Amino acid sequence: MANNYIGIFDVIGPVMVGPSSSHTSGAATISWMARQILSGVPVKATFTLYGSFADTYKGHGTDRALIGGMLGYRSDDVRIRDAYNEARKSGLQVDFVADRETHVSHPNTVDILMEADDGHTLLIRGESIGGGRVRIRKLNDIVVDFTGEYSTMIVGHKDVTGTVAYITKCLAEKKVNVATLKLFRKEKGKDAVTVIETDSFIPEMLKEKILEYETVTSVDVIEV
Amino acid sequence: MNWDFKSAEELLDLCSEKSLPISEVMIRREMQLGETRREAILDRIDASLRIMNTSVDRAISDPVRSMGGLIGGEAKRLDDLDESKKICGPIIHGAITNALAVSETNASMGVIVAAPTAGSSGVLPAVLISMYEHGNIDMDTLRRGLVNASAIGYILTRNGSVAGAEAGCQAEVGSASAMAASALVEMLGGTPERCCEAASVALSNLLGLVCDPVRGLVEVPCQTRNAIGAVGAYTAAELALADAGLNIPLDEMVRITYDVGKALPESLRETAKGGCAVAPSLCAECSKEAAWQKARSLM
Numbered sequence: 001m002a003n004n005y006i007g008i009f010d011v012i013g014p015v016m017v018g019p020s021s022s023h024t025s026g027a028a029t030i031s032w033m034a035r036q037i038l039s040g041v042p043v044k045a046t047f048t049l050y051g052s053f054a055d056t057y058k059g060h061g062t063d064r065a066l067i068g069g070m071l072g073y074r075s076d077d078v079r080i081r082d083a084y085n086e087a088r089k090s091g092l093q094v095d096f097v098a099d100r101e102t103h104v105s106h107p108n109t110v111d112i113l114m115e116a117d118d119g120h121t122l123l124i125r126g127e128s129i130g131g132g133r134v135r136i137r138k139l140n141d142i143v144v145d146f147t148g149e150y151s152t153m154i155v156g157h158k159d160v161t162g163t164v165a166y167i168t169k170c171l172a173e174k175k176v177n178v179a180t181l182k183l184f185r186k187e188k189g190k191d192a193v194t195v196i197e198t199d200s201f202i203p204e205m206l207k208e209k210i211l212e213y214e215t216v217t218s219v220d221v222i223e224v
Numbered sequence: 225m226n227w228d229f230k231s232a233e234e235l236l237d238l239c240s241e242k243s244l245p246i247s248e249v250m251i252r253r254e255m256q257l258g259e260t261r262r263e264a265i266l267d268r269i270d271a272s273l274r275i276m277n278t279s280v281d282r283a284i285s286d287p288v289r290s291m292g293g294l295i296g297g298e299a300k301r302l303d304d305l306d307e308s309k310k311i312c313g314p315i316i317h318g319a320i321t322n323a324l325a326v327s328e329t330n331a332s333m334g335v336i337v338a339a340p341t342a343g344s345s346g347v348l349p350a351v352l353i354s355m356y357e358h359g360n361i362d363m364d365t366l367r368r369g370l371v372n373a374s375a376i377g378y379i380l381t382r383n384g385s386v387a388g389a390e391a392g393c394q395a396e397v398g399s400a401s402a403m404a405a406s407a408l409v410e411m412l413g414g415t416p417e418r419c420c421e422a423a424s425v426a427l428s429n430l431l432g433l434v435c436d437p438v439r440g441l442v443e444v445p446c447q448t449r450n451a452i453g454a455v456g457a458y459t460a461a462e463l464a465l466a467d468a469g470l471n472i473p474l475d476e477m478v479r480i481t482y483d484v485g486k487a488l489p490e491s492l493r494e495t496a497k498g499g500c501a502v503a504p505s506l507c508a509e510c511s512k513e514a515a516w517q518k519a520r521s522l523m
Binding site: 005006007008009010011012013014015016017018019020021024025052055056058059060061064076078080081130131132 | 228250251254257258265268269271272275290291292329330331332333334335336337338339340341342343345348370371373374377378381382387389403439440441442443
């Protein structure tokens, strides 16, 4: 998927739990990514659905797909069908809100507010953009834009000079090649998020090394 | 050697230059662009075929109701049909049954291979598995068929559309039907030109097909549309193999299908606002008037 050509398995695929690549497969992927970014085990998740998601989520199993993703299931995992039961067994509390009033820029949009077992919370906005592909558009109140089609590192930090230089130095030391690097922030000098997409696997040691830097507050990795 | 191609014309040039079938050109393209080995590709093809097979079997052996409750059990009823009433013969009867089965698996949250989409995921397994079971096709030929289909699907994705919301059901079931038609021709030993001709005929025969899912769900009329996509593939393949097909080159037909799709009103592009989606008897919620009239007629 990471390469920019349409291959055999982009046409014959994805392998997925039905019935809809955008309403089911994409929903599971957004929620799965949200869980990877949360750093911690989610105990509560509130899903606010907009647009077409709000209108048809039950019949498309969008709710089960979202719960499944939050439990760590990929979009081809048959346990998605029984996701409500699985959530109960795992002690994950879930709530759904269908918001048919608020205007959103993409018809298949979901906001996921998560609470981890250590009490910290994270809000993520995701869009299911067709064929099972997705885009993350918001982390808390910062507008972002990434797809998870590459190995992706999400670094939360203060918008202070030198932070990005430190991150790229660490990447270079571990010989991780950067495909894209984007910094998102709300205001100069306040909270920022740097999203780095790489051509190879991101080692655990690299995360720890980056987390050592004083202005860095969180490091999360999504592997393809 | 550059194995990439951007159109059916370029694909046919590569095939004739190297005297290779479409599937072989597509495999070499994948090896080159994906920097991968042939064995790895064939392993994934086998995995896809296994999932397709399971998605057929599941709905016939253990039918369940769909998530939206509109379908479920139809494939088993076809399978149970009295032999004397199977008017289509074993290959096409098998394909119709398989197409319904995959649609049921999809609509009940089972695992399917989107090919090219989830909504049209019944067509290719329907045709391929029926050929394997009733048509004297061996496993290697079956793999070739699936790869051949992906080449046509790639051209349609690149130069047209495979999204119902963009270009109607002709872009989903129509594309799947064209892919399956081309696969059939290669599996039966037809030339690459005949493969593209079959794909073109299949597209033209479903030209204008609207996307009108009842309640917006991938159930009705998607399930039976998958069946006609499969049957249409056999029709197109047989016409092309006999050199009795259509003289519109595939690239032109892809363009024509895309243009017709964009000309469809929004109500007929997956919005559930037209076509079967507003059939009063099927859609109680979107037609309270019909419900009222029905209630009155029963008084």
